[in-house]
Amino acid sequence: SGVEIDQVLYQTMIVAYERAGLVAHAKRLLHELKRPDNIPRDTAIHILAAAGRIEEATWVFRQAIDAGEVKDITVFERLIHLFSKYKKYSNVVEVFDKMRERRYFPDSNVIALVLNAYGKLHEFEKANSVYMEMQDE
DSSP states (O other), X not given: OOXXXXXXXXXXXXXXXXXXXXXXXXXXXXXXXXXXTTSOHHHHHHHHHHTTOHHHHHHHHHHHHHTTOOOOHHHHHHHHHHHHHTTOHHHHHHHHHXXXXXXXXXXXXXXXXXXXXXXXXXXXXXXXXXXXHHHHO
């Protein structure tokens, strides 16, 4: 019908299908999000993260990173928020490291989540290093 399906529509339909118990339909949409020819990977990551789909968002993120498709700091920030919310601290650090490899430096809210993750992982030297780097910028 010519209507472009955007992030909100995908997310709404996934949640609606899950709430209605139509798991197969929700999974079909999730599989669509994993195929880059259907929707850009950064958009898929935003949709999956907003829907709380940690594993799927992580998988798509890693695919996008390997393909060099993540060029927007908001993708990194969204995932750091998601992983922090679900106490996936090693994933927070993984995403932060990928972010730093691409020379992005997030705002203080995201840095707070990263420092918290380092603390939970007992990596205090790394936390201190990030804190000192933040003060230099």
